[in-house]
Amino acid sequence: MEELALHLLDLLENALAAGARHILITIEEDGERDRLIVTVQDDGRGMEAAALEKALDPFYTTRTTRKAGLGLSLFQATAVQCGGTLTLESQPGQGTRVVAAMRLSHPDLPPLGDMGATIATALSREEPVELIYRHRRGRQEFQFSSTWLQLHLGEIPLNCGPVLDWVQRYINKGLAELYGGDQS
Ligand SMILES: Nc1ncnc2c1ncn2[C@@H]1O[C@H](COP(=O)(O)OP(=O)(O)O)[C@@H](O)[C@H]1O
């Protein structure tokens, strides 16, 4: 896939499909260790051991809208191609954690892409979800919390067009600052 944000969108869709109410996304760019680590943790229904074993199989899916289940296997392929790994941990009834590690300097590493759109899309669902996105780059950090935003919005729902547009812009502006204006 062309952008990490699209892989993340797929992980978020998996978490939401599993009924997650809380999602934590972390992206860590560690130049010194030449590592990029992406984590998505949810409190959805999780997977039994047998399902967990098959989850990275491109032909395994529990969805009914499409035959193949490509999301995780595609992200795993990207991670492996970029000198890393993708690991899955899951407890039925507790939740799931996906960790993708890659080499930060790998020439095939996809650009981050439109993280603002990914987060806004995840928040656009009917069912409310509390989502935290933390992005660390060296010693600098950007953080977005939907819980914090909802607190400020009061009665206004988070999943309406103008708020989601604001979320997308807020996140992309925060990331642009994190990259010092150079978002490559
Ligand atoms: N966060 C998650 N919580 C529970 N089950 C998951 C999660 N992520 C993936 N799965 C399971 O793994 C399967 C494969 O996921 P994926 O590769 O993204 O394909 P797809 O979403 O198209 O089915 C899903 O159908 C689902 O059963």
Ligand SMILES: [Mg+2]
């Ligand atoms: Mg998926």
